Amino acid sequence: MTNYFTPKFSVAALGAAAALTLSACGSDSEETADSTTAWDEIQEEGILTVATSGTLYPTSFRAEGTDELTGFEVEVVREAAERLELEVEFTELGFDEMLTSVQTGQVDIAANDIEINEGRQENFQFSTPFKYSYGTAIVRADDLSGIETLEDLEGKKAAGASTSVYMETARSYGAEEVTYDNATNETYLRDVAIGRTDVILNDYYLQTLAIEAFPELEIVIHPTIKYSPSEVGMVMNQDNDELVENVNRVIEEMLEDGTIADISAEFFAGADVTEPIDIEE
Template sequence: MSALLLVTACGSGSKNNENGSKGNEKQEKTAWEKIEEKGELVVATSGTLFPTSYHEQETNNLTGYDVEIVKEVAKRLNLEVKFVEMAFDGMLTSLNSGTVDAAANDIGVNEERKDKFSFTDSYKYSFGSAVVRKDDLSGIKTLEDLKGKKAAGESTTVYMKIAREYGAKEVTYDNATNEQYLRDVSIGRTDVILNDYYLQSLALTVFPELNITIHPDIRYRPSEAAMILKKGNEDVIEKINGVLAEMREDGTISELSKKFYGGADVSVKQDLDFE
Protein backbone atom coordinates (compact mmCIF):
# COMPACT_ATOMS: atom_id res chain seq x y z
CA MET A 1 0.00 0.00 0.00
CA SER A 2 2.87 2.40 0.81
CA ALA A 3 4.55 1.65 -2.50
CA LEU A 4 1.29 2.31 -4.36
CA LEU A 5 0.82 5.64 -2.63
CA LEU A 6 4.41 6.62 -3.43
CA VAL A 7 4.04 5.80 -7.13
CA THR A 8 0.72 7.63 -7.31
CA ALA A 9 2.20 10.71 -5.65
CA CYS A 10 5.17 10.78 -8.03
CA GLY A 11 2.90 10.31 -11.02
CA SER A 12 0.69 13.15 -9.88
CA GLY A 13 3.68 15.46 -9.43
CA SER A 14 4.95 14.69 -12.93
CA LYS A 15 1.57 15.57 -14.42
CA ASN A 16 1.53 18.90 -12.56
CA ASN A 17 5.00 19.76 -13.84
CA GLU A 18 3.91 18.98 -17.38
CA ASN A 19 0.87 21.21 -17.04
CA GLY A 20 3.00 23.90 -15.44
CA SER A 21 5.39 23.84 -18.39
CA LYS A 22 2.53 24.17 -20.82
CA GLY A 23 1.20 27.03 -18.77
CA ASN A 24 4.55 28.81 -18.91
CA GLU A 25 4.62 28.42 -22.69
CA LYS A 26 1.32 30.29 -22.87
CA GLN A 27 2.57 33.22 -20.79
CA GLU A 28 2.25 36.62 -22.39
CA LYS A 29 5.38 37.92 -24.10
CA THR A 30 7.51 40.41 -22.19
CA ALA A 31 7.76 44.05 -23.28
CA TRP A 32 11.16 43.43 -24.86
CA GLU A 33 9.96 40.31 -26.69
CA LYS A 34 7.09 42.31 -28.18
CA ILE A 35 9.44 45.05 -29.36
CA GLU A 36 11.92 42.54 -30.74
CA GLU A 37 9.13 40.69 -32.55
CA LYS A 38 7.85 43.78 -34.35
CA GLY A 39 11.41 44.99 -34.94
CA GLU A 40 10.53 48.56 -34.02
CA LEU A 41 10.98 50.90 -31.08
CA VAL A 42 8.22 53.53 -30.88
CA VAL A 43 9.41 56.66 -29.08
CA ALA A 44 7.52 59.83 -28.14
CA THR A 45 9.30 63.16 -28.51
CA SER A 46 8.29 66.78 -29.06
CA GLY A 47 10.11 67.74 -32.25
CA THR A 48 10.08 71.35 -31.00
CA LEU A 49 12.72 71.42 -28.24
CA PHE A 50 16.10 72.61 -29.51
CA PRO A 51 18.67 71.01 -29.27
CA THR A 52 17.03 67.91 -27.79
CA SER A 53 14.35 67.16 -30.37
CA TYR A 54 13.74 69.45 -33.34
CA HIS A 55 13.49 69.60 -37.14
CA GLU A 56 16.44 70.79 -39.22
CA GLN A 57 15.51 73.95 -41.08
CA GLU A 58 17.06 72.83 -44.37
CA THR A 59 15.72 69.27 -44.53
CA ASN A 60 12.92 69.21 -41.92
CA ASN A 61 14.48 65.98 -40.65
CA LEU A 62 13.95 65.21 -36.96
CA THR A 63 17.20 65.39 -35.02
CA GLY A 64 18.63 66.50 -31.67
CA TYR A 65 20.65 65.11 -28.79
CA ASP A 66 17.97 62.78 -27.43
CA VAL A 67 16.76 61.86 -30.91
CA GLU A 68 20.22 60.83 -32.11
CA ILE A 69 20.88 58.84 -28.92
CA VAL A 70 17.62 56.96 -29.50
CA LYS A 71 18.51 56.33 -33.15
CA GLU A 72 21.89 54.87 -32.16
CA VAL A 73 20.38 52.75 -29.38
CA ALA A 74 17.82 51.30 -31.81
CA LYS A 75 20.51 50.64 -34.41
CA ARG A 76 22.66 48.71 -31.95
CA LEU A 77 19.63 46.70 -30.84
CA ASN A 78 18.85 45.86 -34.50
CA LEU A 79 15.58 47.77 -34.36
CA GLU A 80 13.92 50.39 -36.51
CA VAL A 81 12.82 53.49 -34.61
CA LYS A 82 9.52 55.32 -35.08
CA PHE A 83 9.17 58.76 -33.51
CA VAL A 84 5.73 60.06 -32.52
CA GLU A 85 5.70 63.81 -31.92
CA MET A 86 3.56 65.22 -29.13
CA ALA A 87 3.55 67.57 -26.15
CA PHE A 88 5.12 66.36 -22.92
CA ASP A 89 1.80 65.79 -21.15
CA GLY A 90 0.77 63.35 -23.88
CA MET A 91 4.01 61.38 -23.61
CA LEU A 92 3.26 60.06 -20.14
CA THR A 93 -0.31 59.14 -21.07
CA SER A 94 0.94 57.37 -24.20
CA LEU A 95 3.46 55.37 -22.17
CA ASN A 96 0.79 54.08 -19.80
CA SER A 97 -1.58 53.22 -22.63
CA GLY A 98 1.13 51.35 -24.54
CA THR A 99 0.86 53.66 -27.57
CA VAL A 100 4.62 54.23 -27.36
CA ASP A 101 7.45 52.14 -25.93
CA ALA A 102 9.48 55.03 -24.55
CA ALA A 103 9.78 58.82 -24.50
CA ALA A 104 12.92 60.91 -24.99
CA ASN A 105 12.74 64.69 -24.70
CA ASP A 106 15.20 65.96 -22.09
CA ILE A 107 12.95 64.33 -19.49
CA GLY A 108 14.12 64.92 -15.94
CA VAL A 109 14.54 62.02 -13.53
CA ASN A 110 12.87 62.64 -10.16
CA GLU A 111 11.39 60.61 -7.33
CA GLU A 112 7.78 61.46 -8.17
CA ARG A 113 8.15 60.16 -11.71
CA LYS A 114 10.16 57.14 -10.57
CA ASP A 115 7.15 56.08 -8.50
CA LYS A 116 5.04 55.91 -11.67
CA PHE A 117 7.51 55.17 -14.48
CA SER A 118 10.85 53.51 -15.18
CA PHE A 119 13.97 55.33 -16.40
CA THR A 120 17.05 54.30 -18.28
CA ASP A 121 20.46 55.36 -17.00
CA SER A 122 20.92 59.12 -17.27
CA TYR A 123 22.79 60.61 -20.23
CA LYS A 124 22.47 64.32 -19.42
CA TYR A 125 23.34 66.33 -16.31
CA SER A 126 22.41 69.96 -15.92
CA PHE A 127 20.72 72.50 -13.64
CA GLY A 128 17.90 75.01 -13.68
CA SER A 129 18.21 78.57 -14.94
CA ALA A 130 15.87 81.50 -15.66
CA VAL A 131 15.38 83.41 -18.90
CA VAL A 132 14.43 87.00 -18.13
CA ARG A 133 14.41 90.35 -19.92
CA LYS A 134 17.90 91.69 -20.51
CA ASP A 135 17.23 95.31 -19.64
CA ASP A 136 15.78 94.79 -16.14
CA LEU A 137 16.09 91.06 -15.40
CA SER A 138 12.28 91.12 -15.24
CA GLY A 139 12.54 92.59 -11.75
CA ILE A 140 13.84 89.27 -10.41
CA LYS A 141 16.87 88.91 -8.15
CA THR A 142 16.23 85.50 -6.58
CA LEU A 143 13.68 82.71 -6.89
CA GLU A 144 11.69 84.38 -4.09
CA ASP A 145 10.98 87.24 -6.49
CA LEU A 146 8.96 84.92 -8.75
CA LYS A 147 5.87 85.65 -6.65
CA GLY A 148 3.31 87.34 -8.87
CA LYS A 149 5.51 87.08 -12.00
CA LYS A 150 4.21 85.41 -15.17
CA ALA A 151 6.09 82.16 -15.73
CA ALA A 152 5.83 80.44 -19.12
CA GLY A 153 5.88 76.69 -19.68
CA GLU A 154 3.91 73.46 -19.73
CA SER A 155 1.89 72.83 -16.58
CA THR A 156 3.25 69.37 -15.69
CA THR A 157 6.99 70.08 -15.99
CA VAL A 158 9.19 70.19 -12.90
CA TYR A 159 10.12 73.76 -13.76
CA MET A 160 6.53 74.95 -13.70
CA LYS A 161 6.11 73.14 -10.40
CA ILE A 162 9.01 75.20 -9.03
CA ALA A 163 7.43 78.40 -10.39
CA ARG A 164 4.16 77.53 -8.63
CA GLU A 165 5.97 76.82 -5.38
CA TYR A 166 7.41 80.33 -5.46
CA GLY A 167 4.04 81.91 -6.25
CA ALA A 168 4.42 82.67 -9.94
CA LYS A 169 1.41 82.97 -12.25
CA GLU A 170 1.32 80.21 -14.88
CA VAL A 171 1.17 80.96 -18.59
CA THR A 172 0.90 77.57 -20.27
CA TYR A 173 1.59 76.50 -23.84
CA ASP A 174 0.76 73.40 -25.87
CA ASN A 175 4.00 72.24 -27.54
CA ALA A 176 4.96 75.78 -28.55
CA THR A 177 8.26 76.59 -30.27
CA ASN A 178 11.25 78.09 -28.47
CA GLU A 179 10.75 81.32 -30.42
CA GLN A 180 7.25 81.84 -29.06
CA TYR A 181 8.39 81.24 -25.48
CA LEU A 182 11.35 83.60 -25.76
CA ARG A 183 9.60 86.34 -27.73
CA ASP A 184 6.81 86.50 -25.15
CA VAL A 185 9.34 87.19 -22.39
CA SER A 186 11.05 89.80 -24.56
CA ILE A 187 7.85 91.77 -25.20
CA GLY A 188 6.54 91.43 -21.63
CA ARG A 189 3.69 89.00 -22.23
CA THR A 190 5.48 86.81 -19.72
CA ASP A 191 8.32 87.55 -17.29
CA VAL A 192 10.38 84.40 -16.93
CA ILE A 193 11.01 80.93 -18.26
CA LEU A 194 12.41 78.41 -15.81
CA ASN A 195 14.15 75.60 -17.64
CA ASP A 196 17.37 73.70 -18.22
CA TYR A 197 20.52 75.85 -18.42
CA TYR A 198 21.98 74.24 -21.53
CA LEU A 199 18.70 74.31 -23.43
CA GLN A 200 18.14 77.96 -22.62
CA SER A 201 21.74 78.97 -23.41
CA LEU A 202 21.52 77.53 -26.90
CA ALA A 203 18.02 78.85 -27.52
CA LEU A 204 19.20 82.38 -26.77
CA THR A 205 21.98 82.19 -29.35
CA VAL A 206 19.37 81.61 -32.07
CA PHE A 207 17.51 84.86 -31.25
CA PRO A 208 20.19 87.46 -30.43
CA GLU A 209 17.86 90.31 -31.36
CA LEU A 210 15.44 89.58 -28.50
CA ASN A 211 15.60 91.47 -25.20
CA ILE A 212 16.34 88.35 -23.15
CA THR A 213 19.18 86.84 -21.15
CA ILE A 214 19.87 84.03 -18.68
CA HIS A 215 19.76 85.40 -15.15
CA PRO A 216 23.38 85.64 -13.92
CA ASP A 217 22.61 84.84 -10.27
CA ILE A 218 19.98 82.11 -10.39
CA ARG A 219 21.06 78.46 -10.43
CA TYR A 220 19.01 75.71 -8.83
CA ARG A 221 17.92 72.09 -9.02
CA PRO A 222 20.77 69.97 -10.37
CA SER A 223 19.10 67.54 -12.73
CA GLU A 224 19.50 64.37 -14.74
CA ALA A 225 17.71 63.38 -17.94
CA ALA A 226 17.04 59.95 -19.43
CA MET A 227 14.59 57.96 -21.50
CA ILE A 228 11.35 57.17 -19.67
CA LEU A 229 9.35 53.96 -20.03
CA LYS A 230 6.25 52.36 -18.60
CA LYS A 231 6.69 51.11 -15.06
CA GLY A 232 7.80 47.50 -14.94
CA ASN A 233 9.38 47.22 -18.40
CA GLU A 234 12.69 46.32 -16.80
CA ASP A 235 13.72 43.94 -19.60
CA VAL A 236 13.60 46.84 -22.07
CA ILE A 237 15.48 49.08 -19.62
CA GLU A 238 18.19 46.43 -19.29
CA LYS A 239 18.66 46.23 -23.06
CA ILE A 240 18.80 50.00 -23.51
CA ASN A 241 21.15 50.48 -20.55
CA GLY A 242 23.52 47.91 -21.99
CA VAL A 243 23.77 49.90 -25.20
CA LEU A 244 24.06 53.24 -23.38
CA ALA A 245 27.01 51.83 -21.44
CA GLU A 246 28.70 50.87 -24.72
CA MET A 247 28.03 54.35 -26.13
CA ARG A 248 29.63 55.96 -23.09
CA GLU A 249 32.61 53.69 -23.27
CA ASP A 250 33.29 54.34 -26.96
CA GLY A 251 32.68 58.10 -26.68
CA THR A 252 29.51 58.25 -28.78
CA ILE A 253 27.40 60.04 -26.16
CA SER A 254 30.13 62.59 -25.48
CA GLU A 255 30.46 63.31 -29.20
CA LEU A 256 26.71 63.76 -29.61
CA SER A 257 26.63 66.11 -26.63
CA LYS A 258 29.37 68.32 -28.02
CA LYS A 259 27.67 68.37 -31.41
CA PHE A 260 24.33 69.56 -30.08
CA TYR A 261 25.38 71.58 -27.02
CA GLY A 262 27.97 73.87 -28.54
CA GLY A 263 30.99 71.83 -27.45
CA ALA A 264 29.75 71.15 -23.90
CA ASP A 265 29.77 67.60 -22.59
CA VAL A 266 26.44 67.39 -20.76
CA SER A 267 26.92 63.67 -20.17
CA VAL A 268 29.30 64.54 -17.30
CA LYS A 269 27.93 65.66 -13.91
CA GLN A 270 29.20 69.08 -12.81
CA ASP A 271 30.26 70.11 -9.29
CA LEU A 272 28.48 73.43 -8.74
CA ASP A 273 26.95 75.39 -5.88
CA PHE A 274 23.17 75.80 -6.07
CA GLU A 275 20.49 77.82 -4.33
Protein backbone atom coordinates in the same frame (compact mmCIF):
# COMPACT_ATOMS: atom_id res chain seq x y z
CA MET B 1 11.59 66.92 -18.34
CA THR B 2 12.30 70.28 -19.25
CA ASN B 3 10.07 70.94 -22.15
CA TYR B 4 8.52 74.34 -22.75
CA PHE B 5 5.09 73.38 -23.99
CA THR B 6 1.90 71.96 -22.54
CA PRO B 7 -0.31 69.65 -24.61
CA LYS B 8 -3.80 68.38 -23.92
CA PHE B 9 -4.93 65.12 -22.37
CA SER B 10 -7.75 63.19 -23.96
CA VAL B 11 -10.45 61.59 -21.84
CA ALA B 12 -9.73 58.28 -23.54
CA ALA B 13 -6.03 58.47 -22.73
CA LEU B 14 -6.73 59.27 -19.09
CA GLY B 15 -9.12 56.36 -18.88
CA ALA B 16 -6.52 54.07 -20.40
CA ALA B 17 -3.94 55.29 -17.91
CA ALA B 18 -6.31 54.57 -15.04
CA ALA B 19 -6.96 51.08 -16.38
CA LEU B 20 -3.24 50.44 -16.61
CA THR B 21 -2.77 51.50 -12.99
CA LEU B 22 -5.38 48.99 -11.91
CA SER B 23 -3.99 46.18 -14.06
CA ALA B 24 -0.49 46.73 -12.65
CA CYS B 25 -1.59 45.31 -9.31
CA GLY B 26 -1.21 41.70 -10.42
CA SER B 27 1.30 39.13 -9.20
CA ASP B 28 5.05 39.36 -9.71
CA SER B 29 4.92 36.41 -12.10
CA GLU B 30 2.29 38.17 -14.21
CA GLU B 31 4.42 41.34 -14.33
CA THR B 32 7.49 39.33 -15.37
CA ALA B 33 5.52 37.61 -18.10
CA ASP B 34 4.21 40.96 -19.37
CA SER B 35 7.74 42.40 -19.39
CA THR B 36 9.14 39.46 -21.33
CA THR B 37 6.24 39.55 -23.79
CA ALA B 38 6.72 43.29 -24.39
CA TRP B 39 10.43 42.88 -25.20
CA ASP B 40 9.76 39.81 -27.34
CA GLU B 41 7.16 41.75 -29.32
CA ILE B 42 9.58 44.63 -29.88
CA GLN B 43 12.24 42.22 -31.14
CA GLU B 44 9.76 40.33 -33.31
CA GLU B 45 8.50 43.52 -34.96
CA GLY B 46 12.01 44.97 -35.13
CA ILE B 47 10.74 48.43 -34.24
CA LEU B 48 11.29 50.65 -31.20
CA THR B 49 8.47 53.20 -30.89
CA VAL B 50 9.58 56.49 -29.37
CA ALA B 51 7.64 59.61 -28.36
CA THR B 52 9.39 62.98 -28.72
CA SER B 53 8.26 66.56 -29.34
CA GLY B 54 10.03 67.63 -32.52
CA THR B 55 9.89 71.22 -31.20
CA LEU B 56 12.51 71.33 -28.42
CA TYR B 57 15.83 72.61 -29.76
CA PRO B 58 18.43 71.06 -29.55
CA THR B 59 16.95 67.91 -28.04
CA SER B 60 14.29 67.12 -30.63
CA PHE B 61 13.64 69.36 -33.64
CA ARG B 62 13.50 69.53 -37.41
CA ALA B 63 16.66 70.73 -39.13
CA GLU B 64 16.22 74.12 -40.80
CA GLY B 65 15.02 73.84 -44.36
CA THR B 66 14.31 70.11 -44.07
CA ASP B 67 11.68 67.80 -42.69
CA GLU B 68 14.32 65.68 -40.95
CA LEU B 69 13.82 65.01 -37.25
CA THR B 70 17.09 65.32 -35.35
CA GLY B 71 18.51 66.55 -32.04
CA PHE B 72 20.57 65.29 -29.14
CA GLU B 73 18.14 62.70 -27.78
CA VAL B 74 16.81 61.79 -31.22
CA GLU B 75 20.33 60.79 -32.25
CA VAL B 76 21.05 59.04 -28.93
CA VAL B 77 17.88 57.00 -29.49
CA ARG B 78 18.85 56.18 -33.06
CA GLU B 79 22.28 54.94 -31.99
CA ALA B 80 20.82 52.92 -29.11
CA ALA B 81 18.27 51.32 -31.43
CA GLU B 82 20.96 50.45 -33.96
CA ARG B 83 22.94 48.67 -31.24
CA LEU B 84 19.76 46.82 -30.29
CA GLU B 85 19.31 45.90 -33.96
CA LEU B 86 15.99 47.74 -34.13
CA GLU B 87 14.46 50.38 -36.37
CA VAL B 88 13.04 53.53 -34.74
CA GLU B 89 9.54 54.86 -35.25
CA PHE B 90 9.13 58.39 -33.81
CA THR B 91 5.79 59.85 -32.77
CA GLU B 92 5.70 63.60 -32.11
CA LEU B 93 3.65 64.47 -29.03
CA GLY B 94 3.36 67.07 -26.30
CA PHE B 95 5.02 66.38 -22.97
CA ASP B 96 2.05 65.06 -20.99
CA GLU B 97 0.91 62.97 -23.96
CA MET B 98 4.35 61.37 -24.15
CA LEU B 99 4.13 60.12 -20.59
CA THR B 100 0.56 58.92 -21.03
CA SER B 101 1.55 57.05 -24.19
CA VAL B 102 4.39 55.29 -22.38
CA GLN B 103 2.11 54.41 -19.49
CA THR B 104 -0.60 53.00 -21.76
CA GLY B 105 1.86 51.09 -23.93
CA GLN B 106 1.21 53.10 -27.09
CA VAL B 107 4.95 53.79 -27.35
CA ASP B 108 7.96 52.02 -25.85
CA ILE B 109 10.01 55.05 -24.86
CA ALA B 110 9.71 58.81 -24.36
CA ALA B 111 12.84 60.85 -25.06
CA ASN B 112 12.61 64.62 -24.75
CA ASP B 113 14.94 65.98 -22.04
CA ILE B 114 12.76 64.39 -19.35
CA GLU B 115 14.21 64.87 -15.88
CA ILE B 116 14.45 61.94 -13.48
CA ASN B 117 12.67 62.69 -10.22
CA GLU B 118 11.01 60.75 -7.42
CA GLY B 119 7.46 61.51 -8.54
CA ARG B 120 8.04 60.16 -12.04
CA GLN B 121 9.97 57.16 -10.73
CA GLU B 122 6.81 56.11 -8.91
CA ASN B 123 5.07 55.68 -12.27
CA PHE B 124 7.84 54.99 -14.78
CA GLN B 125 11.26 53.44 -15.21
CA PHE B 126 14.16 55.55 -16.44
CA SER B 127 17.26 54.59 -18.32
CA THR B 128 20.74 55.20 -16.98
CA PRO B 129 21.16 59.01 -16.95
CA PHE B 130 23.08 60.45 -19.90
CA LYS B 131 22.58 64.20 -19.47
CA TYR B 132 23.30 66.34 -16.41
CA SER B 133 22.37 69.98 -16.00
CA TYR B 134 20.73 72.50 -13.66
CA GLY B 135 17.95 75.06 -13.73
CA THR B 136 18.29 78.66 -14.91
CA ALA B 137 15.96 81.56 -15.67
CA ILE B 138 15.49 83.52 -18.89
CA VAL B 139 14.56 87.14 -18.15
CA ARG B 140 14.51 90.51 -19.91
CA ALA B 141 17.97 91.95 -20.47
CA ASP B 142 17.28 95.52 -19.32
CA ASP B 143 15.97 94.83 -15.82
CA LEU B 144 16.23 91.03 -15.32
CA SER B 145 12.40 91.15 -15.18
CA GLY B 146 12.69 92.55 -11.66
CA ILE B 147 14.03 89.23 -10.40
CA GLU B 148 17.13 88.96 -8.23
CA THR B 149 16.49 85.61 -6.53
CA LEU B 150 13.94 82.81 -6.83
CA GLU B 151 11.97 84.48 -4.03
CA ASP B 152 11.25 87.36 -6.43
CA LEU B 153 9.20 85.01 -8.64
CA GLU B 154 6.15 85.74 -6.48
CA GLY B 155 3.57 87.44 -8.66
CA LYS B 156 5.67 87.14 -11.81
CA LYS B 157 4.34 85.44 -14.96
CA ALA B 158 6.29 82.23 -15.59
CA ALA B 159 5.94 80.50 -18.96
CA GLY B 160 6.25 76.74 -19.38
CA ALA B 161 4.62 73.33 -19.23
CA SER B 162 2.23 73.00 -16.32
CA THR B 163 3.54 69.58 -15.26
CA SER B 164 7.26 70.29 -15.69
CA VAL B 165 9.59 70.34 -12.68
CA TYR B 166 10.45 73.92 -13.59
CA MET B 167 6.85 75.09 -13.39
CA GLU B 168 6.57 73.28 -10.08
CA THR B 169 9.48 75.41 -8.90
CA ALA B 170 7.84 78.58 -10.22
CA ARG B 171 4.56 77.78 -8.47
CA SER B 172 6.34 76.97 -5.22
CA TYR B 173 7.69 80.54 -5.21
CA GLY B 174 4.30 82.06 -5.97
CA ALA B 175 4.64 82.73 -9.70
CA GLU B 176 1.60 82.93 -11.98
CA GLU B 177 1.90 80.18 -14.58
CA VAL B 178 1.35 80.88 -18.27
CA THR B 179 1.01 77.75 -20.39
CA TYR B 180 0.76 77.16 -24.13
CA ASP B 181 -0.18 74.40 -26.49
CA ASN B 182 2.68 72.86 -28.50
CA ALA B 183 4.42 76.21 -29.08
CA THR B 184 7.92 76.79 -30.40
CA ASN B 185 10.81 78.19 -28.39
CA GLU B 186 10.54 81.49 -30.27
CA THR B 187 7.01 82.07 -29.00
CA TYR B 188 8.06 81.57 -25.38
CA LEU B 189 11.17 83.71 -25.72
CA ARG B 190 9.47 86.56 -27.58
CA ASP B 191 6.72 86.76 -24.98
CA VAL B 192 9.33 87.36 -22.27
CA ALA B 193 11.05 89.99 -24.42
CA ILE B 194 7.82 91.96 -25.01
CA GLY B 195 6.62 91.62 -21.41
CA ARG B 196 3.69 89.28 -21.94
CA THR B 197 5.47 86.98 -19.50
CA ASP B 198 8.40 87.64 -17.17
CA VAL B 199 10.48 84.50 -16.92
CA ILE B 200 11.10 81.01 -18.26
CA LEU B 201 12.60 78.50 -15.87
CA ASN B 202 14.29 75.61 -17.63
CA ASP B 203 17.47 73.64 -18.25
CA TYR B 204 20.74 75.58 -18.56
CA TYR B 205 21.91 74.00 -21.82
CA LEU B 206 18.52 74.33 -23.50
CA GLN B 207 18.15 77.94 -22.36
CA THR B 208 21.63 78.90 -23.58
CA LEU B 209 21.10 77.53 -27.06
CA ALA B 210 17.56 78.91 -27.28
CA ILE B 211 18.84 82.43 -26.61
CA GLU B 212 21.69 82.01 -29.10
CA ALA B 213 19.13 81.06 -31.75
CA PHE B 214 17.29 84.40 -31.36
CA PRO B 215 19.95 87.08 -30.78
CA GLU B 216 17.55 89.86 -31.77
CA LEU B 217 15.47 89.35 -28.63
CA GLU B 218 16.41 91.43 -25.57
CA ILE B 219 16.60 88.51 -23.17
CA VAL B 220 19.36 86.87 -21.13
CA ILE B 221 19.99 83.99 -18.77
CA HIS B 222 19.89 85.35 -15.24
CA PRO B 223 23.52 85.79 -14.10
CA THR B 224 23.13 84.43 -10.55
CA ILE B 225 20.13 82.10 -10.42
CA LYS B 226 21.17 78.43 -10.48
CA TYR B 227 19.13 75.66 -8.87
CA SER B 228 18.00 72.04 -9.00
CA PRO B 229 20.83 69.91 -10.43
CA SER B 230 19.15 67.44 -12.77
CA GLU B 231 19.60 64.09 -14.49
CA VAL B 232 17.90 63.14 -17.76
CA GLY B 233 17.13 59.67 -19.10
CA MET B 234 14.71 57.88 -21.42
CA VAL B 235 11.32 57.03 -19.93
CA MET B 236 9.82 53.53 -20.09
CA ASN B 237 6.82 51.66 -18.72
CA GLN B 238 7.16 50.31 -15.19
CA ASP B 239 6.51 46.76 -16.38
CA ASN B 240 9.00 46.71 -19.26
CA ASP B 241 11.98 45.41 -17.27
CA GLU B 242 13.65 43.66 -20.19
CA LEU B 243 13.40 46.74 -22.36
CA VAL B 244 14.95 48.82 -19.57
CA GLU B 245 17.78 46.30 -19.12
CA ASN B 246 18.60 46.27 -22.83
CA VAL B 247 18.38 50.04 -23.23
CA ASN B 248 20.61 50.51 -20.18
CA ARG B 249 23.13 48.05 -21.58
CA VAL B 250 23.62 50.03 -24.77
CA ILE B 251 23.39 53.45 -23.08
CA GLU B 252 26.18 52.41 -20.72
CA GLU B 253 28.24 51.19 -23.70
CA MET B 254 27.68 54.53 -25.42
CA LEU B 255 28.75 56.45 -22.32
CA GLU B 256 31.83 54.29 -21.92
CA ASP B 257 33.00 54.58 -25.53
CA GLY B 258 32.28 58.33 -25.75
CA THR B 259 29.49 58.11 -28.32
CA ILE B 260 27.01 60.19 -26.31
CA ALA B 261 29.70 62.77 -25.49
CA ASP B 262 30.34 63.11 -29.24
CA ILE B 263 26.62 63.56 -29.94
CA SER B 264 26.47 66.12 -27.11
CA ALA B 265 29.32 68.13 -28.63
CA GLU B 266 27.45 68.24 -31.93
CA PHE B 267 24.25 69.65 -30.47
CA PHE B 268 25.43 71.60 -27.41
CA ALA B 269 28.17 73.73 -29.00
CA GLY B 270 31.00 71.45 -27.90
CA ALA B 271 29.74 70.90 -24.34
CA ASP B 272 29.77 67.43 -22.78
CA VAL B 273 26.40 67.08 -21.02
CA THR B 274 27.26 63.55 -19.87
CA GLU B 275 29.43 64.95 -17.06
CA PRO B 276 27.68 65.39 -13.67
CA ILE B 277 27.52 69.00 -12.44
CA ASP B 278 27.94 70.39 -8.92
CA ILE B 279 26.41 73.80 -8.22
CA GLU B 280 25.96 75.88 -5.10
CA GLU B 281 22.24 76.38 -4.59
